[in-house]
Amino acid sequence: MRKVNLREKFDQIEEYESPKIVGELNGQYVKLSKLKGEFVWHSHENEDELFLVVKGRLRMQLRSGDVMLDEGEFFIVPRGVEHNPVAEPECYIMLFEPKSTLNTGDVVNDKTVENLDWI
Amino acid sequence: MRKVNLREKFDQIEEYESPKIVGELNGQYVKLSKLKGEFVWHSHENEDELFLVVKGRLRMQLRSGDVMLDEGEFFIVPRGVEHNPVAEPECYIMLFEPKSTLNTGDVVNDKTVENLDWI
Numbered sequence: 440m441r442k443v444n445l446r447e448k449f450d451q452i453e454e455y456e457s458p459k460i461v462g463e464l465n466g467q468y469v470k471l472s473k474l475k476g477e478f479v480w481h482s483h484e485n486e487d488e489l490f491l492v493v494k495g496r497l498r499m500q501l502r503s504g505d506v507m508l509d510e511g512e513f514f515i516v517p518r519g520v521e522h523n524p525v526a527e528p529e530c531y532i533m534l535f536e537p538k539s540t541l542n543t544g545d546v547v548n549d550k551t552v553e554n555l556d557w558i
Numbered sequence: 559m560r561k562v563n564l565r566e567k568f569d570q571i572e573e574y575e576s577p578k579i580v581g582e583l584n585g586q587y588v589k590l591s592k593l594k595g596e597f598v599w600h601s602h603e604n605e606d607e608l609f610l611v612v613k614g615r616l617r618m619q620l621r622s623g624d625v626m627l628d629e630g631e632f633f634i635v636p637r638g639v640e641h642n643p644v645a646e647p648e649c650y651i652m653l654f655e656p657k658s659t660l661n662t663g664d665v666v667n668d669k670t671v672e673n674l675d676w677i
Contacts, residue, residue, distance in 0.1 A: 442632065
């Protein structure tokens with residue numbers, strides 16, 4: 440039982456697109472990640488995913504159109520919905536999602552990160 | 559599928575201690591609430607509860623001691639752990655918890671809110 444200071448945790452993240460776990464509750468993880476540029480189109484078959492922008496700006500590309508997210512805004516991508524987060528130019532995000540969630544969903548490529556670390 | 563701007567949503571909340579739902583994912587709700595002063599000692603038998611301070615300061619009283627939470631800090635209260643949030647003097651919080659969670663947990667009193675509204 441420790442509090443988490445988001446800014447301090449982000450200071451510990453040195454790499455882009457390398458999500459870190461900062462909390463766990465009810466079978467879900469709270470993760471932080473720094474993004475830069477375009478990620479990859481993917482979807483999650485069984486997991487809804489919340490993106491909260493803590494710093495910077497995120498353009499959530501969806502097949503139905505883009506959603507621009509500024510600081511203090513969140514967006515929930517429902518399971519099965521293809522999306523591609525694009526940081527413009529850099530973005531710090533907090534994620535809420537089930538523990539089973541893989542960052543690249545149904546795609547496995549060089550951006551896929553398994554076995555996430557806690558910070 | 560709409561983005562949520564936290565500041566705009568808080569502007570819509572007129573009462574203290576009246577949590578509103580702003581998102582749903584994976585059987586969990588994202589809620590916003592404005593707190594002022596002391597809430598009530600309680601616990602949740604089956605739900606872990608995340609408190610993220612968006613504005614102001616929250617003193618999370620626990621039987622083991624207090625945890626001070628400032629803006630940009632969160633705390634997860636594990637299921638079964640007695641807690642009493644105290645806003646000093648006012649605090650805006652984002653909550654992440656299972657849909658089944660009652661704001662006053664195992665206590666039912668004049669602060670209990672059932673059938674929460676979406677905003």
